[in-house]
Amino acid sequence: MKNLLDKLYRNQSIIFKFFLLAISVFLIVYFFPTGGQFKYEIIKGKPWQYENLYAPFDFAILKSDEEIAAEKSRIRKTHIPYFQYDVSTAESVKNNWQEKLDISQDSLVKSDQKATEFISKTLDEIYQNGIRIQDGDDNNYSIIFLIKNKQVEELLYKDLLTQQDLKPFLISKIEGNNLSNLKNELLEIFFEVLEVNVEYDEELNQKQIQSKFEQISYTRGRVTKGSKIIAKGEIIEGEKLRMLNSLKYEYESQSLESSAFVVVITGYTCLVGLSLLMLLLFIRQYRPDIYDNNNKITFIFFNILFLVFLTLLVLRLDTDYVYVVPLCILPLTLKAFFDARLGLFTHMITVLILGLIVPDSFEYMFLQIIAGIVTILTVSELYKRANLFISVVQITLVYIFAYFAFNMIKEGSIAEINYNNFIYFLLSGVGLLFVQPLIYAYEKIFGLISDLSLLELSDTNSKLLKELANVAPGTFHHSLNVANLAEAAANEIGANSLLIRVGALYHDIGKMKNPIYFTENQTTSVSPHDELSPRESAEVIINHRLEGIEIAKRRNLPDRIIDFIRTHHGTTTVYYFYAKQKEDDEGEEITDKKDFRYPGPIPFSKETAILMMCDSVEAASKSLKEPNTQLIDDFVEKIINKQIQEDQFINANITFKEIQSIKKILKAKLNNIYHLRIEYPD
Template structure:
């Protein structure tokens, strides 16, 4: 039992990765669509490259989207609209119009029955078909259905007067009467009492149109089982194209039998497993530091699952919208946290997985892989908003250009290209702009560090660095010098210069606890070490590393920065106090009491910092520096670190170390070069 637990503990990383791989494969395959798959590629206007194809079963030939749209448009154009006639409004106006008149209007009717009858008759005539609000969308000369008291009447639309039609209609009626002298008074009466009582019935018209849509036949004929659909070498166009697309649709809409379902799911499982396994092997071979970190592996798999699920969700809504998904956010994110090569490889693997289920898989994979390559090539310094915006514009244009060129071949006609996808590409580009808040969220959830955070940390006006400059100004100046040296060395060998600059700025923050014990902060010739034994002095000096780690954790500095604090002295010794102790005791001294606890540097960046820190600190002891002295000094410091095996865990080569030496020599020569004496 103990051996089993020991083996589980030793292999916990492998066990976790195996579980993560299996769980990811299960989730992806579980949400994959499992309908039938059409095994042939249909390319319009190209010869059929396969053997003669015969109908495996009876199926209907589907109408094209254009034909369906044309039928719907015709239904809308020929639809006779329904209008509701409010009977109560007409009755109310007829019965109460006299009660609404003012005193001057009332005087018209006194002892004048003709005027009263004229007004009543005109009201009857107007409300024969009612009054409506003017609507430019309906032709005035079309027939409409007027629903009056639950009875549908067919009337000319122009016979239903609008408020604008009333005045010319009333003028005409007055002209035909003997009441021209009181025209204005009559018009005033009419406009006072008339009310709109006819309105367009939106709900009824919508239902009527929809019911006609439901009666549309989406097929145009059938193909019998055994009928030849297309022969090898025939061009895929016209009726042949319609039959092939109809057969493909029939395959994909069919539910699989239980035995076939198991076979399909097993096939999906093998392919998805193979794809994700290739990703893991790639990371293990070329990014071992990432492979050994389960948190980073989880982060990569989470991003893959997130984009696969988002694409599958969009497919369930409508497959036409798959290009809305900003798939290039994956290489963008991984490049921000890791590197371009891993970002592109992961993007390609994700596209291959989605290519198993998306329609027009070759077109989809071609566009997404091209866009992913452009993403990696164009996006640099993601923390600059202008760079991100320019890159998004370039990615969107490449999407549009590649899609347009691809469909020129596929459709053999510019007119038949689906231009709606251009809008989807633009929406996808807008989605890519959300990569910065997404990166911020990932940093908080997964504890990773991107260039955006490093840029913030590199600001010397930050609270912690301000405190360092006030409490330990000499250490702050030393850190700035080390940062400049390390950044130049990192640029020379292609390391992460921004990361190493930030690491250099914070590597000695532990000296804030007891700044006076470090020579760069001492302003007089009196040293507090004079009152301590060499062992106690060494303990204080070595302790700044642990103090720095504690301060960094309290201030929530990322682990990648704390790594520089941990490793910048490796397992080297505080040789000055070790030699002093030997001198005092005149015998053997335990060197481990004067040795930093490590760990030693484990990356190019931490190794560079160790070299630059040692060289910069020791260079202060040079009395009369010259080129030869500086060259020998740099060689001595770094060669000693090599002899003490400080770099055996770092992926840095001797050639790169030689390049770093050259940079340090050049920089120190620039710092310590002698100026000519100016005459008094």
């Protein structure tokens, strides 16, 4: 039992990765659609490349979108509208019209009985059907339904008076009753008392129209089992295209039998598992440092799951919206935290997984892979806002261009292209702009570091660096010089210059604990090491590494920065005190060298290796008395060659050619620092 537990403990990292792989496969497959999968690719306007296809079962032929739209348009045109009649308004006007008159109008009514009777009779006639608002539309309704007292009456649309119809209607009534001498007074009274009491019932009409829409049949005709649908070589168009799309829809919408369901799920599991396993193997082969870090592996798989679930959610809402999902946010995010190659490979694996269930899978995968490549090629220095905006515009334009070209092939006509997808591509581009807040959230959740955070850490006005400048000004100045040298060297060989600059600024923060023990901070000729033995002095010097790590952890510096503190001396020897101890021992060989050796680890990346070279060269260059070009060249060669001989770079993925380039940069920079010039003849 103990052996089993020991074995599990030793292999816990591998067990975790396979557990993560299994959980990811399960979650993805669980949410995959489980209908039947149509095994043929349908490309409009192209010949049918497969054998003759016969109907495997009876199925209905789906109507085209144009046919459905035409039926809906006909329903709207033939729909008899409903209007609501307000009885209370009509009764109020007819019974209380005299109360609204002014003194002159009231006296006219009381003095002329005929006018009073005319007004009452005309009001009854007007409110027989009511007055409606002029709607401004050229509606050609012939008849309408008028809802009055919860009863529906059918009448001609023209029998509903509008406010504009009232004046000619009233004039004809006044003249027909021989009241032309009171025309102006009567018109003034009518316009004073009349009120609109009929309005179009928007809610009821929409319900009625929607109810009729739901009764539309989305199929026309049927194809019987065994009927030939299309022969090999026939062009996929017209009725053939409709039958093929109908058969595909039937396949994908029907529920599978239990045995078939198990088979489909097994197939999905195998393909998704194989895809994610390939990603793991890629990381293990080419990014071993990431593979060994379970937190980073979890982060990569989380991003894949997030975008797969987002795409599945959109597909369930409407397949037309599939391009709204900003899938290129995946390579953007991974490039910010890791590198472009891993970002692109992970993006392609994700696209392959989604290609199993999205419609028009080849077109989808082509567009997404092309967009992912453009994302990797165009997005650089993500912390610069202008770069992100420019890259998003380029990605969106590539989407639109590729989609347009693809559909020119499919449709054979520019007029047939669905231009609505261009809007979806624009929305996807807007979604990509949220990558910066997303990266910030990931940094807090997973404890990772991106270029955005590195830029903040590189600010020399930060609290920790200002403290370093106050407590150990010589060390701060040394760190600035190392940062400049390391950044130039990193740019020369294509390493991460921003990361190495930040690492260089913080690599010696451990010297803040005992700054006076380091020569760059000593302002007098008296050294505190004079009171210590060589072993004690070496211990103080070596301990600045451990003290730097402790300070960095207390100040919440990222692990990638702490790595520079750990490795910037590797396993080298504090040679000055080692030689002094040998001298004190009268040249005898020192048996316990570990007292004078840094504990490591040695550099394990290009960036940490560059920092070791630059730190050693910059620190030792202060001992040069009368530097010249030849002396500096020999000096740089000697220091770096010694580090190579001591195997300080065997774990770093850096080549001899790159080391030679770094030497060249350091020599040039030191020559500039010491302002060396060629010697002119007398």
